Amino acid sequence: METYFSVVFREYNLVDRVDGSVDSSDMKEDSEWTTIDATLIRWFFLTISKHLFLNVVSDGDDAHAVWVKPNGLFTDNRLQRCAFLQQEFFGCHQDDQSIDDYCRRLKTLSDELCDIGTKIDDDLLLSMLTPGLNEDVDNASANLTLMSGPSFPKFIAYLRLEEHRMKQVKKRVQHTALVAGTSCGAAPPTAPPALRTPAPSTPLEFYLLPPAPPAPPAPQP
Structure with missing residues (x-):
């Protein structure tokens, strides 16, 4: 976290706002200074956890105090x-x-x-x-x-x-x-339906041949 903020401070030439090198009480009459200071505080509020911000920041803190207090939580212990x-x-x-x-x-x-x-x-x-x-x-x-x-x-x-x-x-x-699994597990081709064996029926010749003559009567004794 500190590395990211340090890069931003250098990018926007804001290092003196947070490192304590300038006493903000001497800059209260400088509208540009106080405006940038307030912008930094709002940015901290929107960037870090609101719970953390509200626990360590007091009303009237300048940007330097708002920067130092949360850092103290991470550097303590x-x-x-x-x-x-x-x-x-x-x-x-x-x-x-x-x-x-x-x-x-x-x-x-x-x-x-x-x-x-x-x-x-x-x-x-x-x-x-x-x-x-x-x-x-x-x-x-x-x-x-x-x-x-x-x-x-x-x-x-x-x-x-x-x-x-x-x-x-x-x-x-x-x-x-x-x-490979699809090829090995493919269902075997469906076999053609088995030919049914026709049920036994009366031979055709039975209908074409003339009826057999009746048997002769048995001789009388």
């Missing part, structure tokens, strides 16, 4: 906060996150540690990146060591491409398995 962040940083794994989300989380933890005075250099950030990769892109980590001029942004760009490639490979494998 520095040792405990450092221990918590280090535990999360050194135990960070990709799991089911995308490459972008995983790398963003590592970078955020690194920035938060830097904000409380614990320097995380690029070498340490890179050494923590590869062990936390999931199995889909784990094989790609070996290629990262061969990269010339290694840097965190370069690693992210390479891993993003590798992640995309692996997704395409999975799609092809799934498609091939689906086609």
Whole structure:
């Protein structure tokens, strides 16, 4: 958070408004100063948590006070906060996150540690990146060591491409398995209906032949 705000302060030439180098009580008659001061306070109110803002900011605070008080909440108990962040940083794994989300989380933890005075250099950030990769892109980590001029942004760009490639490979494998499964499990062709054996009937000759003559009577004794 502090890194982002610091960049904005430098971009708009507002560093002297928040670093305490100028006593705002001496600038009360300067309408331009008070206007910018009020604009900064409103921006803080809209940017940080309203609950946090209302808990630490008092009526009449200038931009410097509004900036210092919330920062104090994050820098107080520095040792405990450092221990918590280090535990999360050194135990960070990709799991089911995308490459972008995983790398963003590592970078955020690194920035938060830097904000409380614990320097995380690029070498340490890179050494923590590869062990936390999931199995889909784990094989790609070996290629990262061969990269010339290694840097965190370069690693992210390479891993993003590798992640995309692996997704395409999975799609092809799934498609091939689906086609193979359909071919193997297809229903056999329907057999033609069996010819029925005609029921026995009276021979045609029975109707065409003349009737047999009656048998002669038996002789009388």
